[in-house]
Amino acid sequence: xxxxxxxxxxxxxxxxxxxxxxxxxxxxxxxxxxxxxxxxxxxxxxxxxxxxxxxxxxxxxxxxxxxxxxxxxxxxxxxxxxxxxxxxxxxxxxxxxxxxxxxxxxxxxxxxxxxxxxxxxxxxxxxxxxxxxxxxxxxxxxxxxxxxxxxxxxxxxxxxxxxxxxxxxxxxxxxxxxxxxxxxxxxxxxxxxxxxxxxxxxxxxxxxxxxxxxxxxxxxxxxxxxxxxxxxxxxxxxxxxxxxxxxxxxxxxxxxxxxxxxxxxxxxxxxxxxxxxxxxxxxxxxxxxxxxxxxxxxxxxxxxxxxxxx
Amino acid sequence: xxxxxxxxxxxxxxxxxxxxxxxxxxxxxxxxxxxxxxxxxxxxxxxxxxxxxxxxxxxxxxxxxxxxxxxxxxxxxxxxxxxxxxxxxxxxxxxxxxxxxxxxxxxxxxxxxxxxxxxxxxxxxxxxxxxxxxxxxxxxxxxxxxxxxxxxxxxxxxxxxxxxxxxxxxxxxxxxxxxxxxxxxxxxxxxxxxxxxxxxxxxxxxxxxxxxxxxxxxxxxxxxxxxxxxxxxxxxxxxxxxxxxxxxxxxxxxxxxxxxxxxxxxxxxxxxxxxxxxxxxxxxxxxxxxxxxxxxxxxxxxxxxxxxxxxxxxxxxxxxxxxxxxxxxxxxxxxxxxxxxxxxxxxxxxxxxxxxxxxxxxxxxxxxxxxxxxxxxxxxxxxxxxxxxxxxxxxxxxxxx
Numbered sequence: 123x124x125x126x127x128x129x130x131x132x133x134x135x136x137x138x139x140x141x142x143x144x145x146x147x148x149x150x151x152x153x154x155x156x157x158x159x160x161x162x163x164x165x166x167x168x169x170x171x172x173x174x175x176x177x178x179x180x181x182x183x184x185x186x187x188x189x190x191x192x193x194x195x196x197x198x199x200x201x202x203x204x205x206x207x208x209x210x211x212x213x214x215x216x217x218x219x220x221x222x223x224x225x226x227x228x229x230x231x232x233x234x235x236x237x238x239x240x241x242x243x244x245x246x247x248x249x250x251x252x253x254x255x256x257x258x259x260x261x262x263x264x265x266x267x268x269x270x271x272x273x274x275x276x277x278x279x280x281x282x283x284x285x286x287x288x289x290x291x292x293x294x295x296x297x298x299x300x301x302x303x304x305x306x307x308x309x310x311x312x313x314x315x316x317x318x319x320x321x322x323x324x325x326x327x328x329x330x331x332x333x334x335x336x337x338x339x340x341x342x343x344x345x346x347x348x349x350x351x352x353x354x355x356x357x358x359x360x361x362x363x364x365x366x367x368x369x370x371x372x373x374x375x376x377x378x379x380x381x382x383x384x385x386x387x388x389x390x391x392x393x394x395x396x397x398x399x400x401x402x403x404x405x406x407x408x409x410x411x412x413x414x415x416x417x418x419x420x421x422x423x424x425x426x427x428x429x430x431x432x
Numbered sequence: 433x434x435x436x437x438x439x440x441x442x443x444x445x446x447x448x449x450x451x452x453x454x455x456x457x458x459x460x461x462x463x464x465x466x467x468x469x470x471x472x473x474x475x476x477x478x479x480x481x482x483x484x485x486x487x488x489x490x491x492x493x494x495x496x497x498x499x500x501x502x503x504x505x506x507x508x509x510x511x512x513x514x515x516x517x518x519x520x521x522x523x524x525x526x527x528x529x530x531x532x533x534x535x536x537x538x539x540x541x542x543x544x545x546x547x548x549x550x551x552x553x554x555x556x557x558x559x560x561x562x563x564x565x566x567x568x569x570x571x572x573x574x575x576x577x578x579x580x581x582x583x584x585x586x587x588x589x590x591x592x593x594x595x596x597x598x599x600x601x602x603x604x605x606x607x608x609x610x611x612x613x614x615x616x617x618x619x620x621x622x623x624x625x626x627x628x629x630x631x632x633x634x635x636x637x638x639x640x641x642x643x644x645x646x647x648x649x650x651x652x653x654x655x656x657x658x659x660x661x662x663x664x665x666x667x668x669x670x671x672x673x674x675x676x677x678x679x680x681x682x683x684x685x686x687x688x689x690x691x692x693x694x695x696x697x698x699x700x701x702x703x704x705x706x707x708x709x710x711x712x713x714x715x716x717x718x719x720x721x722x723x724x725x726x727x728x729x730x731x732x733x734x735x736x737x738x739x740x741x742x743x744x745x746x747x748x749x750x751x752x753x754x755x756x757x758x759x760x761x762x763x764x765x766x767x768x769x770x771x772x773x774x775x776x777x778x779x780x781x782x783x784x785x786x787x788x789x790x791x792x793x794x795x796x797x798x799x800x801x802x803x804x805x806x807x808x809x810x811x812x813x814x815x816x817x818x819x820x821x822x823x824x825x826x827x828x829x830x831x832x833x
Contacts, residue, residue, distance in 0.1 A: 158555050158558035158559070159559070159562050332446050402553035402628050403777075405775060406777070407775075408627055408628075
């Protein structure tokens with residue numbers, strides 16, 4: 123019990139994932155700034171942001187909404203993200219072996235933050251948040267199937283293992299999945315799904331600053347918004363880590379391999395950052411057709427290729 | 433009738449940097465109706481100008497708009513010179529055109545950046561604004577100010593562009609040309625930008641004529657109106673250039689027109705600089721003793737369209753009537769056509785595509801009682817209301833302390 127609590131709260135759960143994620147989000151902001159001829163924030167900026175929101179800023183409650191649901195939603199989001207993080211990172215960091223079928227659990231846990239955002243947005247009673255919430259809902263509906271196909275592809279590739287640990291071991295025994303045609307296709311699909319899950323440009327229409335002024339988060343302030351930031355930090359680490367685990371051989375912690383592990387994470391984050399800096403935001407309709415038609419098509423092609431052994 | 437949600441854009445909204453309020457009545461994400469309210473920023477410039485001398489009014493009208501701060505003095509100079517029947521020297525004409533075109537350059541770059549920002553493409557935003565910076569530096573070199581250049585006066589300009597400065601201007605222009613190539617390429621060839629802007633916010637030729645829209649908004653719909661050609665002033669008849677038009681009338685066409693106009697501006701400036709070399713240095717102003725009685729209409733092509741100034745003089749040192757019409761005043765009305773029936777995402781970029789400038793547009797708002805038809809809320813009442821509110825706030829703070 124005490125060990126599980128430690129897993130959840132400190133390592134590799136809340137504290138570790140959040141600190142690493144905050145650092146990665148700094149990396150993302152710094153790269154963005156360099157791309158845009160700016161200097162970018164200091165390395166501790168994500169922590170300043172978080173603690174200022176948590177400790178200094180007051181939390182303003184919307185007058186026309188249900189405050190309880192509004193405030194509980196971000197906490198749900200943190201829990202969902204942390205649970206997913208624990209289940210991803212335990213096998214990935216070689217601490218425990220996980221359990222059969224944890225891939226399915228991770229898949230569901232990863233949707234909890236998005237659903238919490240929607241519930242919180244709708245509870246705030248703001249029309250812009252309602253628009254943002256409906257956009258987020260449409261976005262989830264469009265990318266979840268693709269994400270499921272992506273995971274199905276991985277399961278097929280490693281020979282019907284439903285747990286992350288076996289998948290990583292299968293890659294370590296053989297070669298990383300990304301080293302094949304189907305693996306590359308799955309990587310592309312996975313990257314775009316993560317982009318949408320993190321609500322980064324071009325899939326940031328639930329937040330769309332210039333249209334609906336941060337949409338789903340418009341009414342959040344203070345500690346409640348700090349929780350959302352925390353969720354975002356955690357998601358910013360665990361989703362790239364999940365991709366590394368599924369396609370890129372996972373991590374190995376001995377000698378030079380630590381450097382490789384870091385490089386893999388940074389490479390995935392760099393790809394996400396570059397995509398978000400070289401594209402405008404698409405419309406929700408275009409995002410739906412992008413996932414439902416094109417990404418699903420690529421995923422299915424990958425599945426067929428896997429079935430034929432490529 | 434289905435229930436409509438009101439999505440407010442403004443009075444303070446990241447889409448528009450100035451105070452204004454667009455009420456989008458939406459059914460789901462589809463905009464069904466749009467209403468706009470301004471009046472947050474009324475400054476009484478026209479009235480104020482009646483109490484200033486002609487020389488002072490240049491500084492006043494320059495402050496109507498921060499971005500196209502040169503177009504208002506340009507139109508005002510044209511109006512006053514029509515009354516006094518003055519023909520300025522060629523050198524002054526060239527300098528006026530150079531300033532006008534440099535302003536168009538920086539204004540269009542600013543718009544490209546903002547449009548990128550509205551589409552969530554912040555890289556374009558930062559790049560365009562970085563490329564705009566050398567233009568502002570040029571202004572500082574020429575006039576001493578990055579903005580509000582104070583270059584114009586009745587009968588000429590205040591400062592000369594000496595021969596020693598011309599190579600530096602050429603150098604910056606060459607640089608900007610390269611960067612504009614880069615920006616144009618990045619925007620014209622990006623498939624995602626095409627997907628976001630093509631077929632969005634379409635204004636047909638007939639819409640433009642019906643609403644009397646001007647400037648790049650009109651030219652993007654195939655209406656080739658440009659005051660610089662239609663009613664030539666300053667050095668524009670002396671140089672070679674063409675009016676850029678596009679046919680489709682959507683947001684993409686508006687971007688295209690603006691980007692291509694930048695090349696025309698660069699070419700005009702270069703020809704004007706060559707023209708300057710032929711004229712005698714220092715020959716920039718002619719002495720104007722007095723403005724006779726009469727009326728004058730001044731027009732100038734601002735980056736956003738036609739600026740119109742009407743000046744009536746009774747022979748004294750200040751005008752008796754000064755009427756200003758800025759391009760955004762007519763362009764904003766086209767939102768009724770371009771936004772209704774689109775999604776919110778499309779409506780916002782359609783709003784931004786005409787490059788509306790609210791500080792130019794602001795008009796006084798008058799409130800009438802809906803039942804009796806009497807005018808309510810006049811200036812004194814508003815001042816009293818405001819004082820009352822201030823006192824309330826003061827009292828609440830005092831009671832808290």
